[in-house]
Amino acid sequence: MTVDTILTGKVVSPHGVYDRTSIAVKDGKIVSIGDKSTMPPAEEEVDYGDLLILPGAVDTHTHSLGTAEEGHWNSTSAAAAGGVTTINDHPLDLGGAPSSSDDIYTKAExxxxxxxxxxxLLAAGLPEKMDNIIEVADKGVTGYKMLMHTTSGAHAYGMRAVDDGELYAMFERIAKVNQVGMVHAENEWVINYLVDKYTKEGKTYLAAHHETRPEFTEVVSVHTAIEFARALDMRLHIVHVSVPRSFDLIMQARAEGVKVTGETCPHYLISNEDHWKKVGSHFKINPPLRSEDSRQGLWKKIREGKIHMVSSDHAPHPGVEAPNVFDNPSGSPGIETMVPLVFHEGVHKGNIDLPTFAKLMSYNPAKLMGLYPQKGSIEVGCDADFAIIDDKKEWNIEAKNLRAQSGWSMFEGMNITGKVLATFVRGTKVYQEGEVIGEKGYGKWVKKTRNYDL
Amino acid sequence: MTVDTILTGKVVSPHGVYDRTSIAVKDGKIVSIGDKSTMPPAEEEVDYGDLLILPGAVDTHTHSLGTAEEGHWNSTSAAAAGGVTTINDHPLDLGGAPSSSDDIYTKAExxxxxxxxxxxLLAAGLPEKMDNIIEVADKGVTGYKMLMHTTSGAHAYGMRAVDDGELYAMFERIAKVNQVGMVHAENEWVINYLVDKYTKEGKTYLAAHHETRPEFTEVVSVHTAIEFARALDMRLHIVHVSVPRSFDLIMQARAEGVKVTGETCPHYLISNEDHWKKVGSHFKINPPLRSEDSRQGLWKKIREGKIHMVSSDHAPHPGVEAPNVFDNPSGSPGIETMVPLVFHEGVHKGNIDLPTFAKLMSYNPAKLMGLYPQKGSIEVGCDADFAIIDDKKEWNIEAKNLRAQSGWSMFEGMNITGKVLATFVRGTKVYQEGEVIGEKGYGKWVKKTRNYDL
Amino acid sequence: MTVDTILTGKVVSPHGVYDRTSIAVKDGKIVSIGDKSTMPPAEEEVDYGDLLILPGAVDTHTHSLGTAEEGHWNSTSAAAAGGVTTINDHPLDLGGAPSSSDDIYTKAExxxxxxxxxxxLLAAGLPEKMDNIIEVADKGVTGYKMLMHTTSGAHAYGMRAVDDGELYAMFERIAKVNQVGMVHAENEWVINYLVDKYTKEGKTYLAAHHETRPEFTEVVSVHTAIEFARALDMRLHIVHVSVPRSFDLIMQARAEGVKVTGETCPHYLISNEDHWKKVGSHFKINPPLRSEDSRQGLWKKIREGKIHMVSSDHAPHPGVEAPNVFDNPSGSPGIETMVPLVFHEGVHKGNIDLPTFAKLMSYNPAKLMGLYPQKGSIEVGCDADFAIIDDKKEWNIEAKNLRAQSGWSMFEGMNITGKVLATFVRGTKVYQEGEVIGEKGYGKWVKKTRNYDL
Amino acid sequence: MTVDTILTGKVVSPHGVYDRTSIAVKDGKIVSIGDKSTMPPAEEEVDYGDLLILPGAVDTHTHSLGTAEEGHWNSTSAAAAGGVTTINDHPLDLGGAPSSSDDIYTKAExxxxxxxxxxxLLAAGLPEKMDNIIEVADKGVTGYKMLMHTTSGAHAYGMRAVDDGELYAMFERIAKVNQVGMVHAENEWVINYLVDKYTKEGKTYLAAHHETRPEFTEVVSVHTAIEFARALDMRLHIVHVSVPRSFDLIMQARAEGVKVTGETCPHYLISNEDHWKKVGSHFKINPPLRSEDSRQGLWKKIREGKIHMVSSDHAPHPGVEAPNVFDNPSGSPGIETMVPLVFHEGVHKGNIDLPTFAKLMSYNPAKLMGLYPQKGSIEVGCDADFAIIDDKKEWNIEAKNLRAQSGWSMFEGMNITGKVLATFVRGTKVYQEGEVIGEKGYGKWVKKTRNYDL
Ligand SMILES: [Zn+2]
Ligand SMILES: [Zn+2]
Ligand SMILES: [Zn+2]
Ligand SMILES: [Zn+2]
Ligand SMILES: [Zn+2]
Ligand SMILES: [Zn+2]
Ligand SMILES: [Zn+2]
Ligand SMILES: [Zn+2]
Structure with missing residues (x-):
């Protein structure tokens, strides 16, 4: 027989690093891993020398349809250019949040x-349409998004902060179908109070954003979500966790048997609450950037194995700079820079080793969402999704080269060591050195098949 | 010189037990403790033999004006008959919850x-009148009552569950004046959801009361209140805690520096969620009676020193028994039976020693409310407030003999060892063997003077 | 090119389970893992259908030369028949405990x-020859064995319980060369006191063995060893841990940064202190079998991920049954039954999944001893060491079929589900269905190359 | 009637502070506490104005007979001058350690x-005379002293470090009679190893003392003693604890139900391991002075309520300064400066309040030793033992003014705020402003009567 492709390089799986090892691909799947001399002829052979072959990143958290400009062509092009081979799109879509199987099929198509x-695809948990939670559960969705805080623009998508009764009611249904609830955990009522107070006092400067969302506004919502999950034995995932102590609560609850996981994002790992001094309103995101102590605290948690994964929370919006910080949209383009940023600060700076990187970016997200073993690893039988990384290459982030339609980056000008050279999805190269070369519509819907206990 | 009274007996202070010891009283104050032979002549000498002379109980939690029938004559008569010499009246009053100094002075008068x-007197924390928190802070009130759940009848008093933003806003003000916030911690929104659900399903039997208020509905609110107190360095007191795990959260937060205390009530210590089988709707109270495991868990916490005090939550209402449990009022008469019940189950059954009893019933509540050293102990300089207890006397609780205007008791027929024989307030006997002998209006307003760290 | 062998079956690695997957072997190494259709021609192809292909077990703890009868032919034959492909032989050898490089080379040869x-090979830590610790450190030994208790027969090997000063002195040297200290942790002095006391009282019945070695005699020595390792930042491994609480201490110390690991043994996982009722003096082992509660506690620790590995502590001695239990030797044959017993009680009974089994038996021991990636996993580049297991096959343990020269088994007659069908070492089959087919002297010395932080 | 004496001042009990309060004394006992106007005529009245009247200190740890020079006249004179009204003399006596009731009666006489x-009096726990433990148990001794380390000079008293088996055997007997075991917890074997090593390397400078006794040599012995106490449910008291982490172990064990307490000493609270730079060999004590971090850590433990009491470990020896630090005796005179030092660093510097001071110095030691309520507090019925302290008075420690026969002080020249003005034992003044005025032989043997759970 022959295979389609053989890639050779320094293979990084979640379980180890293998120098000068080859991967044979046929029909989009990994069919063999080993010494190239043992492999059958291939239509194409690529030797990456000592460059890294990593599993493509699996991003649990993207918002492709949250702005008129972006859309899935742009967001997935940016993904491809950033070494991300699967995105999990959240339901905060202009035009309405998909919650039923009809909604999901339409969006998938x-x-x-x-x-x-x-x-x-992640379905929306909507208090007005709770029956949809049951109805859509086994249609391949990766779970449900719920808001404990009406984050920027959410009203436009038909999603709002739910109250504790609504949250609990939705958790009840999610537990019943043994699915995963993903929660934006910030306290709506305290934040609204503080924003009102600041507004009345005329304090609308940029730093007012994080001053009105102190760390406890996240922590208190994490407590609430965990207690509900505990009471119902529900699978809970807290998205974009920004506070180290939140991970302490998550780990303590896990030790007590609660099924809860957490993700953080590159921006919390790279910059801090003073970032507005560099980038003006482009620093604005929910939850906000935290203190430098907290940023370092998150790395400590990662080193201790207490953070399960990293997601981009890719939410690009056209850059505006209103005089009142509260009038600016929140959210940041992030999918194209996620892998390089975490590689730079994590692997290059010695915070984590390569298998841990593969776990944070690929393996654990794929398991959380029930996409493993199709996605998330380099093992025989997995989809041939790879990010080829030059771990020594230095470059600078420049928004003009990025594909998100926002046209800016929170990390403009940052010098990075570690660059994505090429990206493969199911054995096909979709990105190479600056060029997206895959074709529109190549991407496929990947459905959840089962739960894993991370 | 001469003194007014010398009492002799087995003196129990929060710090020790002193056999055959005398207490000299002059002008309502304890002026000497010791051997009677050392004391000056007294106008009256009473020798109680081996009976116990305890500090009068200080009840942090009464509702004297919550029903048209009760009023302070009845509630304080019941207090006197129950060995309680100071009550802290909560602001859930028919006609409106006092929150300003005018309100408080009027109520005091x-x-x-x-x-x-x-x-x-405890002031009301009202989101609509937040300025009153500052204004009334130094007028002698013992703190502020706030509701996280609109308990039975609360609307009639102009108090309702506040949302998290309102709660935080009030905590901000309480922290600013270094006062104490007392919180009814149950989750309004989850309970409402569950009650609606049960109602729709026609499940309105008696046990539906506690089934719609599972333990986590308390725990989650305790988390929230503690996080707000932590963020603001505010003094927090959680009233009527019914779940052992809540005390774990309180103790852990204290170990981390949060200023938080908790009280439980006799009913959680004596009976459990199956109590409706004995007493019908008279078991109904918020938070509800819990499982037998939890009841025993509370005693374990008391033995471990993790519960600061016991209060009555005296809330007598005329007994009704609606066909739908949700139509019945919540709340129970309790002040007259509190001391005997805790004595019986605690001291008589060997769960606690006498000084611990004095701490739970008198010393700690007086310190929490800043009434110590005037109230709460038997030390030189304290008010001469005593409960004389016959620790061997057996009797049965009979509602017809109790002074609350509700006319029933959750503990009807219970056999008790330990009986209050007489009660003294500021050296004057106000109760003796079945008769309230003090005169209406003898009671005085006791003002808070400072904070203690319990 | 061609490869030597291709094995196909249900491949179990420490990282996953892969149905119907093939492994290509050349020159004793795994050169490829994948779909058989992708592989080059092989001299031999074996299709195991749905049977399991596991990494061969790596046993950290064997005593091949502790009795005149056993020797390495017998112990490694038993290993082969039990799916064990690497043994780590401890230095309790008749004729003297090897501690220098000369000793080690001689033993290796x-x-x-x-x-x-x-x-x-593990070197002996001998207080009389401390310089050897430094001298032998980089000669490929996997660490040093030290005794905190003079276990049965130890004097015959020139090893005895060291006092705390000697232990600390040896730890100092081990820390200096960044090697691993492996400790038998039982308190010599307390056990001797209790044995003397029992002997004087004439209490020499079988149960006297465990009664004179209560659980705290292990725990207290674990504390001591951990404190020394903490003070010196030394790599500590506690062998044959029998008490669940010991693993709590290990895990707590690890959380505090101490480099400590622990192993338990099949006998602690399968039977309990009442086992003498079934097998007479054959139950005798150090540390002793524990209570049924503790046995179940060990499984709980395994399920929680708090036990790093399982070893056999293979120490066969001819069966004798002295009238005085203290006159019987301690130690038990175990290497041939280890994999089946843990498979049966662990995998078959649902306590652990297959990758966890591979971690406990192969991956973690190989990492602890610095033999990975040569040993301990099924990954490209590893030695082709496999145990082929029929996970549904039922059989009974019968000592007459076992290869250890003791001629008895603590588990005589036990019914097991899960049987080793064949064993491969470096690609060569050394055992198949009841027959050891490898040749004497095929086995090679595997040297430690580096440390891993487990 | 009349009383003997009435003292008036600012009374400090373990439970509170009472301004301008009087204490009436008759026949050596406190017969009344209160307002002076209520008291009968007294033969003597002393008004101390605003000076403090504290309960006399109860020192659990003195060595009066350990040197030929000291003896009980000197040690108790120093006690009187230092506000100490009861000493608990340890059995490290020249001429042999008392362990039988004959020994104890002889020493008492x-x-x-x-x-x-x-x-x-504390009896000796001697492995050679274990039967004495049972025999002397109910003769009024406060417990047993045992050495895990052969501290300086111990051989002269017939006491040596016991091995773990001997320690356990003695604990067994102590548990049987429900008495208290007091342990010097340092690891004999590690310290000996390190001292030998240092000696061989010629490192005999002053700092070698603490370098050969690193903190873990205490911690590891604390672990051992606690595990034995846990196994036997024995009452354990660790004397002269010098390491903060030891108190963590004690508190954790207590939370798990172990009956264990700990004391620290003034020197660990006042100075640190660099103290030899000031005082030469006079800094030498076992366990040694620790790092400044540890010194501050002990105060943190005190503030958190994790240290039960302070003792002097009064062990004066004539000052010598051998060229080899290991040839110098260990031990320090301390009883006369204990109360002032802890007052200065504790109360004056704001680390603790006055009732906590009374707990550490008087109340808790008296309870530990079963001397309360006779000793340790200011309550009606207690012995009239007082220390009168001027809390504002500044003075300098000068060894020439101290009564210990060593003639030196580790704290020579230290400026102190807080001075003992007078001391009363059973109502009789034994010390006043520089003069010991009591008569030789006034002191009485106080016998233990019961156990308390601290
Ligand atoms: Zn969000
Ligand atoms: Zn988002
Ligand atoms: Zn309430
Ligand atoms: Zn209430
Ligand atoms: Zn062993
Ligand atoms: Zn062994
Ligand atoms: Zn000592
Ligand atoms: Zn001493």
Whole structure:
């Protein structure tokens, strides 16, 4: 027989690092890992020398349809250029948050025409449509998004902060179908109080954003979500966790048997609450950037194995700079820079080793969402999704080269060591050195098949 | 010189037990403790033999004006008959919850005409009148009552569950004036959801009361209140805690520097969620009676020193028994039976020693409310407030003999070892063997003077 | 090119389970893992259908030369028949405990003539020859064995319980060369006191063995060893841990930064202190079998990920049954039954999944001893060491079929689900269905190359 | 009637502070506490104005007979001058350690002829005379002293470090009679190893003392003693604890139900391991002075309520300064400066309040030793033992003014705020402003009557 492709390089799996090892791909799947001399002829052979072959990143948290400009072509092009081979698109979509199987099928169909990397879909948990939670549960969705805080623009998508009764009611249904609830955990009522107070006092400067969202506004919501999950034995995932202590609560609850996981994002790992001094309103995101102590605290948690994964929370919006910080949108483009940023600060700076990197970016997200073993690893039988990384290459982030339609980056000008050279999805190269070369619509919907206990 | 009274007996202070010891009283104060032979002549000498002379109980939690029938004459008569010499009246009053100094002075004046034991007053924390928190802070109030759940009848008093933003806003003000916030911690929104659900399903039997208020509905609110107190360095007191795990959270937060205390009530220590089988709707109270495991868990916490005090939550209402449990009022008469019940189950059954009893019932509540050293102990300089207890006397609780205007008791028929024989307030006997002998209006308003760290 | 062998089956690595997957072997190494259709021609192909292909077990704890009868031919034959492909032989050898490089080379040479599976060697930590610790450190030994208790027969090997000063002095040297200290942790002085006391009282019945070695005699020595390791930042491994609480201490110390690991043994996982009722003096082992509560506690620790590995502590001695239990030797044959017993009680009964089994038996021991990636996993580049297991096959343990020269088994007659069908060492089959087919002297010395932080 | 004496001042009990309060004394006992106007005529009235009247200190740890020079006249004179009204003399006596009731009676008789403050006696736990533990248990001794380390000079008293088996055997007996075991917890074998090593390397400078006794040599022995106490449910008291982490172990064990307490000493609270730079060999004590971090850590433990008491470990020896630090004796005179030092660093510097001071110095030691309520507090019925302290008075420690026969002080020249003005034992003044005025032989043997759970 022959295979389609053989890639050779320094293979990094979640379980180890293998120098000068080859991967044979046939029909989009990894069919063999080993010494190239043992492999059958291939239509194409690529030798990456000592460059890294990593599993493509699996991003649990993207917002492709949250702005009129972005859409799945742009977001997945940016993904491809950033070494991300699967995105999990959240339901905060202009035009309404998909919650039923009809909604999901419609979105899947539309996305499949645009995407160039694979995608999975998260349904919306809507208090007004609770029956949909049951109805859509086994249709391949990766879980449900719920808001404890009406984050920027959420009203436009038909999603709002739910009260504790609504949250509990939705958790009840999610537990019943043994699915995963993903929660934006910030306290709506305290933040609204503080924003009102600041507004009345005329304190609308940039730093007012994080001053009105102190760390406890996240922590208190994490407590609440965990207690509900504990009471119901529900699978809970806290998205974009920004406070180290939140991970302490998550780990303590896990030790007590609660099924809860947490993700953080590159921006919390790279910059801090003073970042507005560099980038003006582009620093604005929910939850906000935290203190330098907290940023370092998150790395400590990562080193201790207390953070399960990193997601981009890719939410690009056109850059505006209103005089009142509260009038600016929150959210940041992030999918194209996620892998390089975490590689730079994590692997290059010695905070984590390569298998841990693969766990944070690929393996654990794929398991959380029930996409493993199709996605998330380099093992025989997995999809041939790879990010080829030059771990010594230095470069600078420049928004003008990025594909998100926002046209800016929170990390403009940052010098990075570690660059994505090429990206493969199911054995096909979709990105190479600056060029997205896959075709629109190559991406496929990946459905959840089972739960894992991370 | 001469003194007014010398009492002799087995003196129990929060710090020790002193056999055959005398207490000399002059002008309502303890002026000497010791051997009677050392004392000057007294106008009256009473020798109680081996009976116990305890500090009068200080009840942090009464509702004298919550029903048209009760009022301070009745509630303080019941207090006197129950060995309670100071009540802290909560602001859930028919006609409106006092929150300003005018409100408080008016209530104090009115109460002073009725009461026969001393009283302190708790102000209402009202989101609509937040300025009052600052204004009334130094007027002698013992703190502020806030509701995280709109308990039975609360609307009638102009108090309702506040949302988290309102709670935080009030905590901010309380922290600013270094006062104490007392919180009813149950989750309004989850309970409402569950009650609605049960109602729709026609499940309105008696046990539906506690089934719709599972333990986590308390725990989650305790988390929230503690996080707010932590963020603001505010003094927090959680009233009527019913779940052992809540005390774990309180103790852990204290170990981390949060200023938080908790009280439980006799009913959580004596009976459990199956109590409706004995007493019908009279078991109904918020938070509800818990499982037998939890009841025993509370005693374990007491033995481990993790519960600061016991209060009555005296809330008598005329007994009704609606076909739908949710239509019945919540709350129970309790002040007259509190001391005997805790004595019986605690001291008589060997769960606690006498000084611990004095700490739970008198010393710690007086310190929490800043009434110590005037109230709460038997030390030179304290008010001569005593409960004389026959620790061997057996009797049965019979509602017809109790003074609360509700006319029933959750503990009807219970056999008790340990009986209050007489009660003294500021050296004057106000109760003796079945008769309230003090006069209406003898009771005085006791004002808070400072904070203690319990 | 061609490869030597291709095995196909349900491949179990420490990282996952891969149905119907093939492994290509050349020159004793795994050169490829994948779909068989992708692989080059092989001299031999074996299709195991749905049977399990696991990494061969790595046993950190064997005593091949502790009795005149056993020797490495017998112990490694038993290993091969039990799916164990590498043994780590401890230095309690008749004729003297090897501690210098001369000693080790001599033992290695001798062993290499006998063994049919691979072996590594542990040096003796001898207080009389402390310089040897430094001298032998980089000669490929996997660490040092030290006794805190003079276990049965130890004097015959020139090893005895060291006092705390000697232990600390040896730890100092081990820390200096960044090696691993492996400790038998039982308190010599308390056990001797209790044995003397029992003997004087005439209490020499079988149960006297465990009664004179209560659980705290292990725990207290674990404390001591951990404190020394903490003070010196030394790598500590506690062998044959029998008490669940010992693992709590280990895990707590690890959380505090101490480099400590622990192993338990099949006998502690399968039977309990009442086992003498079934097998007479054959139950005798140090530390002793524990209570049924503790046995279940160990499984709980395994399920929680708090036990790093399982070893056999293979110490066969001819069966005798002295009238005085203290006159019987301690130690038990175990290497041939280890994999089946842990498979049966662990995997078959649902306590652990297959990758966890591979971690406990192969991956973690190989990492602890610095033999990974040569040993301990199924990954490209590893030695082709496999145990083929029929996970559904039922059989009974019968000592007459076992290869240890003791001629008895503590588990005589036990019904097991899960049987080793064949064993491969470096690609060569050394055992198949009841027959050891490898040749004497096939086994090679495997040297430690580096440390891993487990 | 009349009383003997009335003292008036600012009374400090373990439970509170009472301004301008009087204490009436008759026949050596406190017969009344209160307002002076209520008290009967007294033969003597002393008004101390605003000076403090504290309970006399109860020192659990003195060595009066460990040197030929000291003896009970000197040690109790120093006690009187230092506000200490009861000493608990340890059995490290020249001429042999008392362990039988004969020994104890003989020592008591002899001591009663010399002492001017009251005393209790600790028996020796001797492995050679274990039966004495049972025999002397109910003769009024406060417990047993045992050495895990052969501290300086111990051989001269017939006491040596016991091995773990001997320690356990003695604990067994102590548990059987429900008495208290007091342990010097340092690891004999590690310290000996390190001292030998240093000696061989010629490192005999002063700092070698603490370098050969690193903190873990205490911690590891604390672990051992606690595990034995846990296994036997024995009452354990660790004397002269010098390491903060030891108190963590004690508190954790207590939370798990172990009956263990700990004391620290003034020197660990006042100075640190660099103290030899100031005082040469006079800094030498076992365990040694620790790092400044540890010194501050002990105060943190005190503030957190994790240290039960402070003792002097009064062990004066004539000052010598051998060229080899290991040839110098260990031990320090301390009883006369204990109360002022802890007052200065504790109360004056704001680390603790006055009632906590009374707990550490008087109340808790008296309870530990079963001397309360006779000793340790200011309550009606207690012995009239007082220290009168001027809390504002500044003075300098000068060894020439101290009564210990060593003639030096580790704290020479230190400026102190807080001075003992007078001391009363059983109502009789034994010290006043520089003069010991009690008579030799006034002191009485105080016997233990019961156990308390601290
Ligand atoms: Zn969000
Ligand atoms: Zn988002
Ligand atoms: Zn309430
Ligand atoms: Zn209430
Ligand atoms: Zn062993
Ligand atoms: Zn062994
Ligand atoms: Zn000592
Ligand atoms: Zn001493």
């Amino acid at each position: 539309k996305t499949a025409k645009e995407a160039i990397v694979d995608f999975s | 009115k109460t002073a005409k009725e009461a026969i034991v001393d009283f302190s | 001798k062993t290499a003539k006998e063994a049919i599976v691979d072996f590594s | 002899k001591t009663a002829k010399e002492a001017i403050v009251d005393f209790s």
